[in-house]
Amino acid sequence: MSEIRDINLWEQxxxxxxxxxxxxxxxxxxxxxxxxxxxxxxxxxxxxxxxxAKTAYLCRVLAAGGAEMYITGSxxxxxxxxxxxxxxxxxxxxFAWHAATEEEYKRHISKVIEVGPNIIIDDGGDLVSLIHNxxxxxxxxxxxxxxxxxxxxxxxxxxxxxxxxxFPMVLVNNANCKYLFDNRxxxxxxxxxxxxxxxxxxVAGKNVVVAGYGWCGKGxxxxxxxxxxxxxxxxxxPIKAIEAVMDGFKVMKMEDAAKVGDFFxxxxxxxxxxxxxxxxxxxDGAILCNAGHFNVEVDMACLEKMAVSVKERRNNINGYxxxxxxxxxxxxxxxxxxxxAGDGHPAEIMDMSFAIQALSARYIAENxxxxxxxxxxxxxETDRRVAGMKLAAxxxxxxxxxxxxxxxxxxxxxx
Numbered sequence: 001m002s003e004i005r006d007i008n009l010w011e012q013x014x015x016x017x018x019x020x021x022x023x024x025x026x027x028x029x030x031x032x033x034x035x036x037x038x039x040x041x042x043x044x045x046x047x048x049x050x051x052x053a054k055t056a057y058l059c060r061v062l063a064a065g066g067a068e069m070y071i072t073g074s075x076x077x078x079x080x081x082x083x084x085x086x087x088x089x090x091x092x093x094x095f096a097w098h099a100a101t102e103e104e105y106k107r108h109i110s111k112v113i114e115v116g117p118n119i120i121i122d123d124g125g126d127l128v129s130l131i132h133n134x135x136x137x138x139x140x141x142x143x144x145x146x147x148x149x150x151x152x153x154x155x156x157x158x159x160x161x162x163x164x165x166x167f168p169m170v171l172v173n174n175a176n177c178k179y180l181f182d183n184r185x186x187x188x189x190x191x192x193x194x195x196x197x198x199x200x201x202x203v204a205g206k207n208v209v210v211a212g213y214g215w216c217g218k219g220x221x222x223x224x225x226x227x228x229x230x231x232x233x234x235x236x237x238p239i240k241a242i243e244a245v246m247d248g249f250k251v252m253k254m255e256d257a258a259k260v261g262d263f264f265x266x267x268x269x270x271x272x273x274x275x276x277x278x279x280x281x282x283x284d285g286a287i288l289c290n291a292g293h294f295n296v297e298v299d300m301a302c303l304e305k306m307a308v309s310v311k312e313r314r315n316n317i318n319g320y321x322x323x324x325x326x327x328x329x330x331x332x333x334x335x336x337x338x339x340x341a342g343d344g345h346p347a348e349i350m351d352m353s354f355a356i357q358a359l360s361a362r363y364i365a366e367n368x369x370x371x372x373x374x375x376x377x378x379x380x381e382t383d384r385r386v387a388g389m390k391l392a393a394x395x396x397x398x399x400x401x402x403x404x405x406x407x408x409x410x411x412x413x414x415x
Contacts, residue, residue, distance in 0.1 A: 001093050002088045002092075002093050002094045002095060003094070003095045003096075003097075003107075003108065003111065004081065004084045004085055004088055004094050004095075004096065004097055005081040005084070005085070005097040005098065006081060006085060007085050007088055007089060008085070009081055009082035009085040009086075010082065010085040010086045010088070010089040011082075011086075012082040012086075013053070013056070013080070013081075013082035013083040013084070013085050013086030013087070013089075014086040014089070016052075016053035016056075016080070016082065016083055016086075017053045017056045017057055017060075017083065017086055019053065019347075020053045020054045020057055020347040020350075021057050023347040023348055023351070024054070024057060024347055024348070024350070024351035024354070025351065025389075025393040026351045026352065026354075026355040026386065026389045026390060026393060027057060027058065027061050027351055027354055027355055027358065029389065030061055030355060030358050030359065031060070031061040031064050034061060034062070034064045034065030034066075034358070034362075035064045035065070037065065038065055038066035039065050039066065039362045039365050039366065040062060040065040040066040040067035040119070040361070040362075040365055041065075041066035042066070043066070043067055043068065043118040043119055043143075043365060044067070044068045044070060044115055044116065044117045044118050044119070045062055045067040045068065045069055045070065045117060045118070045119045045120075045121060045361070046070045046072075046112040046113060046115065046117035046119070046120050046121070046127055047059060047062075047069065047070070047071050047072070047112070047120075047121040048071075048072050048073065048074045048109060048112065048121070048122055048123055048124075048126055048127045049073075049074050049121065049122075049123040049148060050073060050074050050075055050078040050079075050123065050336070050339045050344055051071065051072070051073040051074075051078065051079040051080065051083060051084055051094075051096050052078065052079075052080045052083055052339065052343060052344055053080070053083050053343075053347075054344065054345070054347055054350040054354065055083075055354075056083045056086065056087050057354075058354040058357060058358065059071055059087060059092055060087075060090070060092075061354075061358055062121075062358065062361060063091075063092060065362070067119075068093075069092045069093060070093045070095070070111070070112040070115050070117065071087060071092060071093060071094045071095070071096070071112065072094070072095045072096045072108045072109050072111065072112045073096040073100075073105075073108070074122075074123040074124050074126060074293075075293075075335055075336055075339060075340060076098075076099060076100040076101075076102075076104075076105045076335070077098065077099060077332055077333065077335050077336075077339070077340035078335075078336060078339035078340050078344070079096045079097055079098045079100070080098065081097055081098050084096055084097065093112075093115075095107075095108040095109075095111040095112060096108050109126055109127065109130055110130065110134070112127070113127060113130055113131050113134075113135050113138065114135070116138050116141050117138075117141070117142060118141060118142060118143050118365075119142070119143055119144065119145055119146075119361055119364055119365060119368075120142060120144075120145030120146075120169075121145060121146050121148070121357065121361060122145060122146070122147050122148065122152055122169075123147075123148040123149055123152060123293075124148075124149050124151050124152045124155075124293045124294070125147065125151070125152040125155035125156060127145075128145065128147075128152075128155070128156065128159070128165075128169065129155065132159070132164060132165075132166065136166075139166040139167060140166075142166070142167045143167065143168075143364055143365065143368025143369060144167050144168035144169060144170065144364040144368040144371060144376070145167070145168075145169050145170070145361075145364065146169065146170045146172045146357055146360045146361055146364065147169050147170070147171055147172055147173060148172050148173060148353070148357065149173050149293055150173050150179075150183070150214070150216070150269055150293075151269040151292060151293035151294065152173070152293070153171050153173055153174065153375070154269055156169050156171070156375050157375060160374050160375050165373055165374055165375070166373050167368070167373050168364065168368060168371040168372065168373060168374060168375075168376045169374075169375055169376065170360040170363065170364060170375075170376045170377075170378055171375050171376065171377055171378065172353070172356050172357050172360050172378060174377060174378065175356045175360075175377075175378035175382070175383050175386075176383050176387070177352050177353075177355075177356055177383050177386040177387050177390070178352070178353050178356050178378075179215050180215065181349055181352055181353075182345060182349050182350070182352065182353040183214070183215035183216045183219065184215045184216070184218055184219035184222075185219055185349055186219070186345030186346060186349035186350065186353070187215075187216040187219045187220060187267070187291060187338065187345070188216075188218075188219025188220050188221075188222055188223040189219075189223060189345070189346060189349075190338035190339075190342055190343070190344055190345045190346065191219075191220050191223070191265060191289075191291045191337055191338045192220075192223050192224065192227065193338065193342045193343070194289075194331070194332075194337040194338045194339075194340075194341035194342030195263065195265075195287075195289060195331065195337060195341070197341070197342060198314070198315070198316050198317060198331050198332070198337075198341045198342075199287060199314070199317065199329075199331070200314075201287070203224065203227040203228060203229050203263070204227055204228025204229065205228060205229070205230075206229050206230070206262035206263055207229065207230050207232060207260050207261050207262045207263070208221075208224040208229040208230070208231050208232070208261070208262065208263045208264075208265065209232045209233075209234065209254075209257045209258075209261035209263065209264045209265070210224065210231060210232070210233050210234070210249075210265050210267060211233075211234045211254065211264070211265065211266040211267060211268055211273045211274065211297070212234070212235065212266065212267040212268035212269075212270075212273075212292075213233050213235050213237075213240040213241070213243060213244045214240065214267065214268075216267045216291060216292075217233070217267040217268075218243075218247075220265050220267055220291060221233060221244070221247070221249055222247075224263075224265075225248070225249070229263070230250070231249045231250070232249065232250045232251070232252060232257045232260070232261065233249045233250070233251050234251070234252065234253065234254045234257055234273075235251060254273070254274065254278055255277060255278060255281065258274070258277075258278040258279075258281040258282050259281045259282070259283075260283075261282065261283070261286060262283065262285075262286060262287065263286075263287050263289075264282075264286065264287070264288045264289070264298075265289055265290070265291055265337070266289075266290045266291065266292055266297035266298055267291045267292055267297075268292055268297055269292050269293065269297075270292075270297065271294075271296040271297065271299070272296065272297075272299050272302075273297045273298070273299075274288065274297065274298045274299060275299045275302055276299070276302050276306065279302070279303055279306060279322065279328060280322070280324065282326065282328055283326065284325070284326040284327055285326075285327060285328075285329065286326075286328050286329065287317075287329045287330075287331065288328060288329065288330045288331070288334070289330070289331040289332065289334070289337040289341075290332075290334050290335065290336065290337060291336060291337055291338060292336075293336065295333060295334040295335045296334075297334070298330065298334040300330070300333065300334040303320050303328070303330070304320070306320070306322055306323075307320040307321060307322060308321055308322065308323055309321045313327075313329055316331060316332050316340070316341050317329050317330070317331055318330050318333070351390075352386055352390055355386045355389065356378060356382065356383070356386055359382045359385070359386070360378055360382065363379060363382065
């Protein structure tokens with residue numbers, strides 16, 4: 001029971017999965033643990049994450065734990081058809097293909113919900129939103145789930161405030177071993193991998209505008225500076241703006257940054273970050289892309305209305321010519337540039353993130369019935385376990401406190 005583009009692509013997909021597996025020692029260890037314990041035996045898992053090789057290996061790790069897997073993508077342009085084919089060839093259920101239309105994308109997401117999942121693993125909140133809005137009768141069978149992204153957590157928190165969330169959801173993105181490394185180092189590297197391979201243009205000497213200075217924005221700005229760019233940060237949070245200044249970057253409003261930017265990268269999780277007035281202020285040839293979850297940060301609907309013509313300038317780059325004669329170049333239709341125009345985060349980074357994801361899914365399988373509906377933090381012991389596994393994989397040892405040091409740190413009377 002699958003719906004993919006072409007099963008004959010499976011060998012290339014298998015090669016990709018094999019490569020990332022060889023570079024993901026944490027998941028390999030968890031896979032061996034799951035094979036022995038079978039924590040997901042008898043459970044259906046619906047998963048919506050960018051469907052490339054690292055995600056595919058996570059799916060196999062969960063399947064090794066006994067999960068009946070139902071898999072879809074979380075972005076119409078990030079699914080890799082050869083990887084999807086390899087998963088189906090291996091016996092898993094996949095509903096996804098690259099460049100899905102809006103109707104196809106929603107149908108694929110619906111397919112993994114219609115099976116009546118017991119655990120949901122989400123990236124951006126599409127599965128959770130769909131089951132609550134269109135399949136509420138299936139929510140009672142859901143033990144809980146896990147959310148991978150900042151954007152998805154924003155949606156979950158909103159649902160929780162409104163009393164709408166019907167089952168527990170673990171906030172995987174908020175784990176230290178996720179956001180401190182995945183968001184900063186993973187996004188920082190993979191965004192520029194996507195931009196550079198797609199544009200084939202130099203970054204050194206250019207003005208790079210980074211919208212948003214959260215952990216993802218910090219990573220994007222740091223890597224841009226490392227490539228020789230002059231970095232400008234736009235922010236709405238005064239504390240994050242101070243951080244950006246003290247990190248050595250210029251901070252200004254978007255309407256001012258629009259006039260001087262050569263590259264624009266949005267990393268906010270919000271909509272309309274770059275809009276009509278900004279488009280009109282931009283240089284001819286400016287390059288725009290998005291590293292947030294949804295394709296609304298660069299206001300693509302507005303840009304399409306403003307354009308007098310649209311032309312494909314290069315594979316995965318569309319040029320929008322405005323009435324003033326300037327052409328603005330958008331990478332990957334304003335969708336996630338690191339996945340819609342690249343392979344996503346490095347395998348070693350996703351090894352940590354997906355280790356948190358896999359162990360959080362196990363936590364739901366074992367504890368979901370006793371947890372209240374709402375958002376749930378990743379257990380501290382899970383975070384620390386993954387950190388310890390990562391250090392061990394590197395062959396790095398750290399100090400431990402002596403009993404005397406523990407007593408000193410836990411005492412208020414130091415006499």
